[in-house]
Amino acid sequence: MVYADYTFYTGTYKGNSIPESDFDRFILRASSYIERMCGTITVVTENVKMAACAVAEAWQINEQGGDVVSQSVGPWSKSYQKTIKTDSARLLEAAQLYLGDLVKTVRWC
Numbered sequence: 001m002v003y004a005d006y007t008f009y010t011g012t013y014k015g016n017s018i019p020e021s022d023f024d025r026f027i028l029r030a031s032s033y034i035e036r037m038c039g040t041i042t043v044v045t046e047n048v049k050m051a052a053c054a055v056a057e058a059w060q061i062n063e064q065g066g067d068v069v070s071q072s073v074g075p076w077s078k079s080y081q082k083t084i085k086t087d088s089a090r091l092l093e094a095a096q097l098y099l100g101d102l103v104k105t106v107r108w109c
Contacts, residue, residue, distance in 0.1 A: 003052035013053040030055035051098035058094040
């Protein structure tokens, strides 16, 4: 189940880092990640939708190679570097921001 759509992402969540063309891919992965952590969610609250958007952005950062560490304007360049946070820690932190204690009871297979 996909927990949020692009209208929610840009309107309510106020997200702007994931282009619409990539959103479906990231939100599907984020929703699957949340289901794996919390089990099937039958009542999709705003917090669940917000968590899905946050995890989608974290997933995007992971795919880009980590957090941006430097940018230039002319001639344009952008650099990424893995920080102390692991990819999995970044995803977990994003989910915990909106799902709180529900995520702390995770039992990974």
